[in-house]
Amino acid sequence: MYNATITADTLAPITSWLVDRVAGYLDVPALDIDPTTPLAEIGIDSVSALSLCGEVEERWQIPADATMVFDYPTIAEIAGFLAGELAAEATAS
DSSP states (O other): OOOTTOOHHHHHHHHHHHHHHHHHHHTSOGGGOOTTSBHHHHTOOHHHHHHHHHHHHHHHOSOOOTTHHHHSOBHHHHHHHHHHHHHHHHHHO
16 A cells, blocks of 8 residues: 555656666567556566666665565556655655
8 A cells, every 4th residue: 555645746757767667678668568567467577677676776766675576566566665665765854
């Protein structure tokens, strides 16, 4: 469940960034990526999943465990997780 402070406006840029990254890994247009389809079903392999975790850490400066894509198997779920982490970090600052 998402934090109450997370809104569609918060999720949209995170989701968009994730869609763009996944589309790049798969070499397909971003419009072809459904954020609710499990990454494994759209062709993300373990190497790409690890790369995505590294990019998440670099982009948002938060730890992204290598199991993130298994714990949150869709872009929508990853975006919700990241938004929650970023909100928690913002309130802790």
